[in-house]
Amino acid sequence: MFTIHETPLKGLKIIETHNFKDERGVFHKFFSSDEFKTLGLNYNFKEDYYSINKKNVIRGMHFQIPPEDHDKLVYVTTGKITDVCLDLRLNSSTYGQYFSIELSEDLPKCIYIPSGFAHGFISLEDNTCVHYLQTSCYSSQCDCGISYNSFGYDWKITDPIVSKRDLCHQNFKEFCSPFTGKKVVLTGASGLIGKETVEPLKQAGFQVYCLTSKNCNIFNYSDVEKFFSLIKPEYLLHLAWTTGGDYLTNPINYDYVDASMYMLNMFNKYGGKRAVFAGTCFEYSFKDTPLKENDSIAPNTVYAQCKVDLFNKAKDFCEDNKISFGWGRIFFVYGHNEKEGRLTQSVINKLINDEDVTINFGQLIRDYMYTKDIANAFVKFLSSSIQGAINICSGQGISLENFSSIIAKKLNKEKNLIIKQEHSNQPPVIIGDNSKLIKLLNYKPVYNTEMAFDEILKEYIK
Incomplete structure (x- = not known):
């Protein structure tokens, strides 16, 4: 011994x-x-x-x-x-x-x-x-x-x-020491939002430990316990979730709920104090006016149901174990090098190849927020003591017609953009109220859509 x-x-x-x-x-x-x-x-x-x-x-x-x-x-x-x-x-x-x-x-x-x-x-x-x-x-x-x-x-x-x-x-x-003592585990660090979150976390004084599929499979519970036992983080920012294919109906959503709760258990076991998880606007019962955090919850997809289930389970667990818990409801996202099949990347790829792009439901209005703004909002949220749900959104609506037209204009490909206004069963308007984001977290989005696309399209415009 x-x-x-x-x-x-x-x-x-x-x-x-x-x-x-x-x-x-x-x-x-x-x-x-x-x-x-x-x-x-x-x-x-x-x-x-x-x-x-x-x-x-x-x-x-x-x-x-x-x-x-x-x-x-x-x-x-x-x-x-x-x-x-x-x-x-x-x-x-x-x-x-x-x-x-x-x-x-x-x-x-x-x-x-x-x-x-x-x-x-x-x-x-x-x-x-x-x-x-x-x-x-x-x-x-x-x-x-x-x-x-x-x-x-x-x-x-x-x-x-x-x-x-x-x-x-x-x-x-x-020497300016990076050993601040504020250890945070970031899940989904290689994802669309996660990859934009690492640097803001560091700038906010966090020691960042990225949990990715390369170093820890969140569905392998022994791997997860080992990861948390070695790091013993005080903070957890959980962004990882399925986003590929038909993620709204994919049964793997249920597995993410179980894996997320096990991870939260390990976070608690090894001394965690503050956790912020990513939710979604799809939790809400949609309406034509801006959605507020206390509005009705009515999930109608597997994805949304699982997010609501996780929110309730995680909230109760954190209350029982005296963990500070936040839930950021993300609205519509756009950013750099998205997966093929997502609206932004599909429009960009077709236009730069001089192909026609058809937007069938140009009349739909959505609340889009740039990934760098989303990342910075989550860092603000994590750094605060605010608990409960907060909308992570721009607070502004833009039609799919105008959204796509900005891309086409900046690429000088307006002739390739075809806008239709076909009948849709989707909600005509999905906009979030970001009053709590601004007032409680003191965060207001930095980028408007024009500015964001100037950043995104730099690599495509010679």
């Missing part, structure tokens, strides 16, 4: 291990996933390195920034070092403080370094072998460092051996 010794810096731990010595030599275990899990430590190590160092070599101070930050396990198998860790967590009472400890082949101990610390060491003997286990893979884009002699630690040496790379690291006083 391992024994944990706390340090003055929260989360930074000394792990006392055990070794077995006999006439053959020494047998030593530094890591066990089962024991680390029992101790509440991150056990999902992705890479293992070692370095062999001359005496008086200083390596450091190294770390990776979010989203590729990592916990680290460091130990020595040959020789001796003084290991140094610097707290970079802005929300920590020990921000800017450091801790040092001697590690050697004769001492059965290692150091567990959580995300948000810079790490370095000085080798005290020739041929010192230092091992590092890391919970994320190396990322050149996220790899960072602090100058080893810029934060007040006395290395007790005047002429160390330091690499050119380490000599170029920035001074601690000039």
